[in-house]
Amino acid sequence: MGRTVTIANQKGGVGKTTTAVNLAASLAAGEHRTLLVDLDPQGNAGSALGVARDEVEGSVYEVLLDGRAVKEVARRTELRFLDLLPSSRHLVGAELELAGTERREARLREALAAVAGHYEHVIIDCPPSLGLLTLNGLVAADGVIVPLQCEYFALEGLADILRTVELVKGGMNPSLEVDGILLTMFGQNNLASQVAEDIRRHFTGRVFDTVIPRNVRLSESQSHGKPILLYDVASKGCQSYLAFAREVSRREASRERKLP
Numbered sequence: 462m463g464r465t466v467t468i469a470n471q472k473g474g475v476g477k478t479t480t481a482v483n484l485a486a487s488l489a490a491g492e493h494r495t496l497l498v499d500l501d502p503q504g505n506a507g508s509a510l511g512v513a514r515d516e517v518e519g520s521v522y523e524v525l526l527d528g529r530a531v532k533e534v535a536r537r538t539e540l541r542f543l544d545l546l547p548s549s550r551h552l553v554g555a556e557l558e559l560a561g562t563e564r565r566e567a568r569l570r571e572a573l574a575a576v577a578g579h580y581e582h583v584i585i586d587c588p589p590s591l592g593l594l595t596l597n598g599l600v601a602a603d604g605v606i607v608p609l610q611c612e613y614f615a616l617e618g619l620a621d622i623l624r625t626v627e628l629v630k631g632g633m634n635p636s637l638e639v640d641g642i643l644l645t646m647f648g649q650n651n652l653a654s655q656v657a658e659d660i661r662r663h664f665t666g667r668v669f670d671t672v673i674p675r676n677v678r679l680s681e682s683q684s685h686g687k688p689i690l691l692y693d694v695a696s697k698g699c700q701s702y703l704a705f706a707r708e709v710s711r712r713e714a715s716r717e718r719k720l721p
């Protein structure tokens with residue numbers, strides 16, 4: 462059975478999409494069948510993989526609202542083991558349209574159940590809000606990764622997403638786990654180091670060892686429509702996401718050993 466991980470934080474610009482795309486690409490590079498789900502109406506994950514939002518026929522919108530099958534809508538990417546379930550601009554209205562439907566928070570989970578045997582990893586990129594789309598991402602997931610930029614108010618925003626995770630655990634998805642907090646866009650300055658230290662102290666054992674540095678090659682690769690692996694494999698950004706994927710895989714392996 463595959464494992465589904467949602468990348469969520471209601472703050473924009475913290476590195477959700479960069480993490481979703483490059484974690485998914487790094488896992489796929491290890492020849493693990495991986496599906497990346499772009500739940501953000503902005504469609505940045507798709508464009509970072511060279512799939513323009515307007516070119517796509519069929520998207521996660523039709524999966525959520527028209528009951529289309531994931532396997533019909535998912536498309537291949539440049540990486541052999543990586544498929545994409547693309548976003549669409551119609552998703553802007555999905556929050557409202559979903560509100561009137563039955564089991565509105567479980568739509569994505571039910572759709573993904575049909576491909577559970579096909580993918581070893583499903584990675585979900587969320588929009589910068591805690592609305593119904595992110596809720597669908599959390600209800601569909603086994604684990605959530607929260608990217609956090611090491612800046613002054615980082616901890617404040619963190620409380621909101623963790624509270625939402627607790628609500629989902631208390632209701633629609635009791636087995637949801639916080640896999641961890643990922644420190645992103647880490648710069649070489651005192652404030653970043655101080656904030657990182659505070660976060661590790663507050664959330665002992667829940668912060669990934671891997672830290673993603675600020676690296677311009679990561680944003681360049683996105684404007685070229687490529688995961689960093691296919692753009693500059695030697696860059697610090699690429700090497701950190703490969704290390705992060707190894708850390709995620711290691712934790713998954715030890716979690717499986719613990720299961721009865």
Ligand SMILES: Nc1ncnc2c1ncn2[C@@H]1O[C@H](COP(=O)(O)OP(=O)(O)O)[C@@H](O)[C@H]1O
Pocket residue numbers: 472473474475476477478479480505589645646647673674675676677679680681683698
């Ligand atoms: N480690 C990094 N180094 C440099 N730029 C980054 C890094 N991570 C993300 N970025 C850039 O910062 C911006 C916001 O990142 P993004 O992943 O889109 O955040 P989110 O999805 O949380 O809004 C993007 O332009 C992206 O290219």
Ligand SMILES: [Mg+2]
Pocket residue numbers: 477478479501505587588
């Ligand atoms: Mg994003």
